[in-house]
Amino acid sequence: MTARTQSEWLCLQQSYDKMDMQALWLKLLCLVVWFWLLHNGDSLRIQFTAIALFWLHEALLRTVQQRTAERLLQLEQALIQNQDIGMQWHSTWQQQRGGVTTLAMSYLRQALKPTVAITYIVLIVLSVIRVSVMFN
Structure with missing residues (x-):
C-alpha cells in the first residue's frame, strides 16, 4: 500500500461525503427560497429562475462529486494492485477531460439524475x- 495513494483516497473520500451534505443543504436552501418567493407572491418566472439556478448549481456540484468517485475507484484499484498513482488527479483528469460538449453533457447527465432532479x-x-x- 502506497502512502500517497492512501492519503489521496482518504482526502477525496472526505470531500465526497462533504459534497453529499452540501447538496442536501442546497436543496434545503432552495426550499426556503421557494417558500419565501411563494409567500411574497413573486411571479412564476422568478420562481422558475430561482429553481433553475439551484438545479444548475447542484448539477455542477454532483458533476465534481462524480469525478471524485471515479478517482476514488482508480485509487482503490491502485491500492489493490499496490501501485502508486497518488497525487496525480488533475493531470489524469486533464488527459481525459474532453471538449466543451463532453463537459456540458456531464453536467446535463447529473442534472437529470432522479436524485438531483426530483x-x-x-x-x-x-x-x-x-x-x-x-387564477381559477
Whole structure:
C-alpha cells in the first residue's frame, strides 16, 4: 500500500461525503427560497429562475462529486494492485477531460439524475399548480 495513494483516497473520500451534505443543504436552501418567493407572491418566472439556478448549481456540484468517485475507484484499484498513482488527479483528469460538449453533457447527465432532479421538478409542478389555482 502506497502512502500517497492512501492519503489521496482518504482526502477525496472526505470531500465526497462533504459534497453529499452540501447538496442536501442546497436543496434545503432552495426550499426556503421557494417558500419565501411563494409567500411574497413573486411571479412564476422568478420562481422558475430561482429553481433553475439551484438545479444548475447542484448539477455542477454532483458533476465534481462524480469525478471524485471515479478517482476514488482508480485509487482503490491502485491500492489493490499496490501501485502508486497518488497525487496525480488533475493531470489524469486533464488527459481525459474532453471538449466543451463532453463537459456540458456531464453536467446535463447529473442534472437529470432522479436524485438531483426530483426536488426541482416537484417545486416547478407545485409552482404551476399554485398559479393555476390562483387564477381559477
